[in-house]
Amino acid sequence: MKKRVTLTFPKKIVQIPVTYRLAKDFNIAASILRAQVAPNQVGKLVLELSGDIDALESAIEWLKTQGIGVSLASREILINEESCVDCGLCTGVCPTEALILEPETFKLKLLRSRCVFCEQCIVACPVGAITTNL
Numbered sequence: 001m002k003k004r005v006t007l008t009f010p011k012k013i014v015q016i017p018v019t020y021r022l023a024k025d026f027n028i029a030a031s032i033l034r035a036q037v038a039p040n041q042v043g044k045l046v047l048e049l050s051g052d053i054d055a056l057e058s059a060i061e062w063l064k065t066q067g068i069g070v071s072l073a074s075r076e077i078l079i080n081e082e083s084c085v086d087c088g089l090c091t092g093v094c095p096t097e098a099l100i101l102e103p104e105t106f107k108l109k110l111l112r113s114r115c116v117f118c119e120q121c122i123v124a125c126p127v128g129a130i131t132t133n134l
């Protein structure tokens with residue numbers, strides 16, 4: 001699967017060889033769509049990442065542990081927590097397990113990095129608690 005991400009590098013870590021590490025450690029191909037990187041300045045990279053969904057999630061977590069800001073595609077699924085009754089119907093239609101009921105609390109949880117914006121959850125929700133920001 002593919003994900004588009006924007007990476008923001010603090011000044012001191014601009015030199016991390018991100019695309020090399022993504023390929024070597026996570027088997028993820030990263031295409032640079034836009035780059036704005038200069039010594040001693042905050043850098044930005046827009047990448048399209050291709051790879052296994054679990055590897056993508058691990059890679060995104062790794063990027064965050066390196067102090068790199070990661071923002072996923074600007075389109076997002078939104079859950080209205082006041083309307084949601086935690087029935088779990090949306091979890092049954094989500095193809096990537098981005099929506100789960102937490103085992104301890106039985107509360108709905110959205111794992112944003114797994115979402116592929118198929119929008120199946122929106123029509124599945126009986127109370128209209130799921131929308132998008134766009």
Ligand code: SF4
Binds near residue numbers: 114
């Ligand atoms: S849009 Fe699709 S992938 Fe994303 S949470 Fe809803 S059902 Fe899951």
Ligand code: SF4
Binds near residue numbers: 079087088089127
């Ligand atoms: S289907 Fe709607 S009400 Fe049910 S858990 Fe999902 S978001 Fe909440």
